[in-house]
Structures are given as C-alpha cells and as structure tokens.
Amino acid sequence: MTPIKRILLPLVTSATLAAQTSILHIDLAAPVAKVSPNLHGLMTEEINYSYDGGLYGELIRNRNFCDDEKKPVHWTLIESAAADGIMALTDKRPLTDKLPISLELQLNTSPDKPVSIANEGYWGIPVRPKTTYKASFYVKGNLAETATDKPAVAAYVGGPLKISLQTADGSKILAQATTGPITGSWQKMEVALTTSDDITPSAANKFVISANGVGTLWFSLISLFPPTYNDRPNGNRVDLSEKLAALSPKFLRFPGGNYLEGNTLWERFAWKETRGPLPFRSGHHSCWGYRSTDGMGLLEFMLWCEDLKMEPVLGVFAGYSLQQQPVEAGPLLDHYVQEALEEIEYLTGDASTSYWAGLRAKDGHPEPFKLRYVEIGNEDYFDLSHSYEGRFAQFFDAIRARYPGLLIIGSHGVKTRQPDVIDEHFYRSAEDFYKDLAHYDKHDRKGPKIFVGEWATSEGDPTPNFNAALGDAAWMIAMERNSDLIIMHAYAPLLVNVNPGGMQWKTNLIGYDALTSYGSPSYYAQVMFSNNIGDEILKTKLEAAPEVFLAVSATRKTVNNKIYLKVVNPRDTPRDLTVAFDGANGILPNGTITTLHADEPTDTNSITEPEKIIPHTAPLKHLSTRFPHTFPAYSITVMEISGK
Numbered sequence: 078m079t080p081i082k083r084i085l086l087p088l089v090t091s092a093t094l095a096a097q098t099s100i101l102h103i104d105l106a107a108p109v110a111k112v113s114p115n116l117h118g119l120m121t122e123e124i125n126y127s128y129d130g131g132l133y134g135e136l137i138r139n140r141n142f143c144d145d146e147k148k149p150v151h152w153t154l155i156e157s158a159a160a161d162g163i164m165a166l167t168d169k170r171p172l173t174d175k176l177p178i179s180l181e182l183q184l185n186t187s188p189d190k191p192v193s194i195a196n197e198g199y200w201g202i203p204v205r206p207k208t209t210y211k212a213s214f215y216v217k218g219n220l221a222e223t224a225t226d227k228p229a230v231a232a233y234v235g236g237p238l239k240i241s242l243q244t245a246d247g248s249k250i251l252a253q254a255t256t257g258p259i260t261g262s263w264q265k266m267e268v269a270l271t272t273s274d275d276i277t278p279s280a281a282n283k284f285v286i287s288a289n290g291v292g293t294l295w296f297s298l299i300s301l302f303p304p305t306y307n308d309r310p311n312g313n314r315v316d317l318s319e320k321l322a323a324l325s326p327k328f329l330r331f332p333g334g335n336y337l338e339g340n341t342l343w344e345r346f347a348w349k350e351t352r353g354p355l356p357f358r359s360g361h362h363s364c365w366g367y368r369s370t371d372g373m374g375l376l377e378f379m380l381w382c383e384d385l386k387m388e389p390v391l392g393v394f395a396g397y398s399l400q401q402q403p404v405e406a407g408p409l410l411d412h413y414v415q416e417a418l419e420e421i422e423y424l425t426g427d428a429s430t431s432y433w434a435g436l437r438a439k440d441g442h443p444e445p446f447k448l449r450y451v452e453i454g455n456e457d458y459f460d461l462s463h464s465y466e467g468r469f470a471q472f473f474d475a476i477r478a479r480y481p482g483l484l485i486i487g488s489h490g491v492k493t494r495q496p497d498v499i500d501e502h503f504y505r506s507a508e509d510f511y512k513d514l515a516h517y518d519k520h521d522r523k524g525p526k527i528f529v530g531e532w533a534t535s536e537g538d539p540t541p542n543f544n545a546a547l548g549d550a551a552w553m554i555a556m557e558r559n560s561d562l563i564i565m566h567a568y569a570p571l572l573v574n575v576n577p578g579g580m581q582w583k584t585n586l587i588g589y590d591a592l593t594s595y596g597s598p599s600y601y602a603q604v605m606f607s608n609n610i611g612d613e614i615l616k617t618k619l620e621a622a623p624e625v626f627l628a629v630s631a632t633r634k635t636v637n638n639k640i641y642l643k644v645v646n647p648r649d650t651p652r653d654l655t656v657a658f659d660g661a662n663g664i665l666p667n668g669t670i671t672t673l674h675a676d677e678p679t680d681t682n683s684i685t686e687p688e689k690i691i692p693h694t695a696p697l698k699h700l701s702t703r704f705p706h707t708f709p710a711y712s713i714t715v716m717e718i719s720g721k
C-alpha cells in the first residue's frame with residue numbers, strides 16, 4: 078500500500094512545541110504478562126440481516142413463503158395479454174410438516190405466452206458476469222381431480238419451466254435454463270444459470286420462474302445460490318467471508334446475543350430446529366423483527382468456524398427470553414439443560430456411539446468438532462426476576478459433570494458457582510472509553526477470566542465514523558494491555574445490510590448491500606490490531622505533559638523478537654514523542670509503520686466511498702533505541718520493530 082507522506086510530517090504548533098520533551102518508554106527487559114492467544118474474535122447473531130440478506134449465500138427472499146401469513150411477500154406475478162395467472166399461498170400442499178405453506182400458481186396461457194413468478198431478493202439480486210448460480214426448488218402440478226363433491230378439474234398440462242435471471246424491468250435476460258417435465262408429485266428441480274462475460278455487475282435484477290400451460294402448480298423452497306466461500310453448498314457470501322478472514326479471528330461467539338434468547342421462549346434459537354436438510358427447517362421469527370430461515374443453522378456456524386479457523390464459543394439457551402420470561406430453576410428447567418447437553422453432544426460426540434453425534438454424521442460431519450467454550454445465556458442481568466443464579470447453577474453442574482474439560486462462561490457474575498470466564502459487554506461513546514482505559518488494569522487476577530463478548534463505540538450509523546474507530550482502537554489497547562485477564566474480545570454487531578429497513582442496531586463493523594461491501598474505519602483498526610500482535614505484554618510509560626493524551630500498548634513475539642507498538646492519538650493535535658526502548662540489546666534500523674488517519678473525526682467509509690479511510694503502510698528507517706516520531710492528529714498507529 079502507498080504511504081501517506083503528509084501524515085508523517087510534524088505540524089508545528091505551540092502545543093506540539095510544549096510536548097516535544099514527551100517520551101514514550103517501552104521496557105524490553107521484563108515482559109509483564111502473556112498475551113491471550115485467542116484475543117481477537119467475532120461475535121455474530123441474526124440482526125441487521127446479518128445472515129439472511131447478508132453472510133448466508135441465499136439470494137431468494139421468502140424462499141419458504143413463511144415471511145407473511147397472508148401474502149407471498151417479495152414475490153410478484155407477471156402475466157400478459159394471453160397468459161392469466163393467480164398466485165396465492167396455500168397450506169393444502171405442504172412440502173413437509175416443517176414447510177407447510179406452498180405457493181400456488183393457477184395458470185391458463187397460450188403456448189408462447191408464459192406466466193411467471195419473480196423474486197426481488199434481499200434488496201435486489203446481485204448478478205455478475207461469467208458466474209454460475211445454482212437454482213433449486215420443489216414443484217408439482219395438479220392431477221385430475223374426480224371427487225364427486227367437486228367439479229372435475231383437469232390435470233396440469235404444460236411444458237417444463239423456464240428459469241431465468243432478468244434485469245428488474247424484465248428488459249434483459251441475463252441467464253436462463255429449462256427444467257425437466259413436471260409431475261403430480263413433489264420433485265426437486267435443480268438448474269445452473271450461467272451469465273456471459275459482457276454483463277455489468279448489478280443488483281437491479283430479479284429471479285424468474287416462467288410456465289406455459291393450463292392447470293395448477295405448487296412451489297416450495299425456492300433457492301438461488303451464487304458461488305460461495307470455499308464452495309460450500311448452502312454456504313456463505315464470498316466478499317463478506319474474505320473481509321472476516323482478513324480480521325484473522327481466533328473465535329466465533331454464536332448464535333447471540335439476543336437472537337439466542339428470542340423475545341419469547343418460542344422464539345429462542347432452538348438448535349434442533351436449525352439442523353438437517355432445508356425442507357425440514359421451518360425458520361423462526363427472531364427478536365430483531367424479521368423471520369430467520371435458519372439456513373444458517375448450528376452446523377453451518379461450525380463449518381464457518383472451520384473455514385476461518387476460528388474456535389467456536391457456543392452460547393446455549395439458558396431458560397430466559399427477553400420479554401421477561403425466565404424458566405424457574407428446578408424440574409421445569411431440566412428440559413433446557415437437557416437441550417444444551419444434547420447440543421454439545423451433537424457437536425462433540427462420537428458418531429458411532431451417540432445418537433446426537435450420529436445425527437451430526439448424517440448431516441455431513443462425521444468428525445467431532447473441537448469445542449472448548451460454552452456460554453450459558455446472554456446478558457442475564459436483564460432478567461428482572463434475578464433467576465440467573467439458580468439457572469446458571471443448574472446448567473453449570475450438568476455441563477461440568479458431563480463435560481469436565483469445557484470452560485464455562487457466565488453471562489454475568491454469580492455467587493454459588495465459579496464460572497471459568499465472565500462475559501462483559503460495553504457499548505459506549507469514545508469519550509467514555511477514554512475515561513475508562515484503566516478499567517481492567519487493577520482487576521482481580523485470581524478470579525474468573527474475562528471475555529469482552531460484545532463491545533463497540535456506538536458512534537456512526539450504520540457503521541462507525543472515525544471518531545468511533547479512535548474510541549475502538551483505544552479500548553482495544555486497554556484490552557490488549559490486560560490480555561492476561563481478557564482472554565477474548567469481540568466487537569458487536571459485526572454486520573449490517575445498509576439498505577433502508579436493513580438495520581436494527583446503529584453502529585456495526587461491516588456494511589453491505591446485495592452487491593458490494595465495505596469495512597468501516599473501526600474494521601480497519603481491528604485488521605491492524607489483530608494482525609500485529611505478540612505473545613507477551615511489554616510495560617509502557619508515557620512521560621508527557623498532562624494535556625498529552627495517547628493510548629499506548631506494546632507486545633513482543635518471542636519467536637522472532639518482533640515488537641508491536643500501538644499508539645492512538647484521538648485529539649486534534651499531532652504529538653511529537655521520543656520513542657525509547659529501555660533495557661534492550663538494541664533494535665534493528667528497519668521497521669514498518671501502518672497508520673489509519675482521517676482529517677475529521679466525522680469522516681467515514683460507506684457503500685459509495687468504501688475506502689475513504691484505509692490503513693497505509695510505510696517503511697521505518699534509521700531506527701535506534703531512541704528515535705523521534707510524530708503521531709498525527711486523529712490517528713491510529715502500529716509500528717513493527719525488530720529487537721536485536
């Protein structure tokens with residue numbers, strides 16, 4: 078990447094002159110603690126169309142016709158002068174008991190005038206040149222009905238169906254294919270739609286199924302997938318997966334968040350409903366105001382972990398839903414404890430001996446997954462009945478007895494049991510983070526470890542502005558300095574669909590529409606921090622006038638003696654410092670510097686300006702154990718320097 082030279086030049090003001098004697102000491106003689114190997118990770122849930130209409134590759138919206146009870150929302154009927162059709166939902170032709178609603182299309186067309194049904198996708202259907210899309214759906218036609226109490230109805234007579242990707246106005250067909258013949262039984266149709274190399278990438282498109290004939294057709298589970306990350310069937314969107322991979326995340330906390338809990342017990346993440354073939358996943362209404370297909374189910378979360386080499390941090394439903402619905406500890410809670418034990422068994426058990434692990438093998442993953450962390454519930458301090466103490470104890474005892482090797486995370490502190498780790502959440506302003514950078518410095522090291530399972534500087538909409546990135550970077554510095562105690566942390570929420578109506582939560586790390594995506598300045602701060610970290614924490618000390626406010630942390634990789642110095646200057650004044658490495662054999666003359674900087678704290682990235690603020694890396698030369706450096710106003714800096 079090109080260095081931004083101008084930001085490396087000191088801007089001489091009276092304030093910088095006053096601060097010229099400032100010294101930043103880094104003590105190389107005695108590391109103070111070990112850095113957690115799992116420090117940076119991801120937290121996700123179905124919010125802001127994170128999975129459906131986001132990471133999960135499915136392009137058809139309302140594929141199972143459950144999004145609305147009355148109408149086939151996101152679907153339209155396309156008729157013409159010589160082609161009549163009626164489109165409606167029906168529960169008379171269920172595909173399975175889990176997908177009870179199908180789309181009925183009554184048609185009466187002349188041979189060359191089709192009736193079509195079209196899906197608009199999640200704010201459009203992204204279509205790119207030279208790309209193959211996999212379409213599939215279940216369809217059947219009506220047989221002749223001869224029941225005495227009804228007039229005779231002729232069987233469906235019609236040709237195969239034409240499947241196409243078309244521009245939204247229907248003026249251009251971008252790819253098309255034809256199915257085999259239709260029968261009177263449910264049949265799965267699968268076709269490939271390949272675009273030519275001369276089309277322009279666009280999301281202003283629709284997916285169309287066209288039929289010629291007379292009679293009735295029923296459709297269920299209509300699906301369209303683009304190429305996915307690692308070519309996984311039912312897999313994830315490539316650009317978003319690549320952005321997540323660039324964060325080098327060590328773990329994934331899932332499935333929530335509030336999404337785990339649901340507004341009511343019926344809306345919780347009931348893992349058993351999210352596994353198995355898609356015709357047996359009904360989806361569920363989620364607490365963020367829309368229905369989830371559950372295409373991103375328990376197994377898909379684990380495959381995502383495998384793809385990005387992340388450790389799963391599994392949140393298990395702990396008998397509390399958001400509308401103040403706690404299940405009392407005792408016999409009634411046993412059902413949910415059992416559900417959690419079975420979930421762990423499904424993931425980690427031996428497929429040849431365990432029923433639940435056998436199901437996992439049937440679902441396509443015979444090998445047990447590695448699982449070390451289980452979190453019981455989410456933010457249970459919101460339970461006004463204060464029932465977590467009892468609920469936690471019941472879950473803890475059962476899980477510890479059956480799986481003694483698992484580390485158990487509490488969603489907050491309890492008295493009667495000792496969680497191995499406590500999950501703490503922080504949504505704050507940048508200024509509030511600055512005031513509290515010492516939050517963990519004096520924290521008790523003898524108790525449970527800390528997992529900062531959700532945090533963010535909540536400034537910026539839909540994604541953080543640069544001021545938020547400064548707050549985030551400073552807070553990450555505070556966590557890195559304490560990463561003997563804070564074993565993991567994750568920003569939240571991670572993903573947001575930036576289309577109108579896509580966002581339920583204001584500040585999110587990565588934004589996207591159907592076609593493109595972008596990282597916020599905070600995203601780039603995380604990329605810089607998670608990819609430049611050692612395994613031991615070095616002591617730092619800033620000798621400077623009181624008005625010099627900088628957040629600083631240094632770590633070192635023992636294997637190659639690389640030192641990573643991180644400095645955040647959140648103020649409007651550049652800071653001239655002497656960087657002093659104490660107690661060293663010396664340092665090598667060459668290093669690198671990566672800087673993230675904005676002219677104004679309100680500057681940001683967006684879907685139209687995705688790379689306005691990105692990190693710039695440049696060589697550092699002529700280094701010695703004491704060297705001068707100016708940290709620009711509004712900047713986040715990472716230096717990589719080699720010790721001798």
Ligand code: AHR
Nearest residue numbers: 334335336456569570582
């Ligand atoms: O990150 C958004 C929400 O914030 C999470 O679902 C919840 O755990 C927290 O309150």
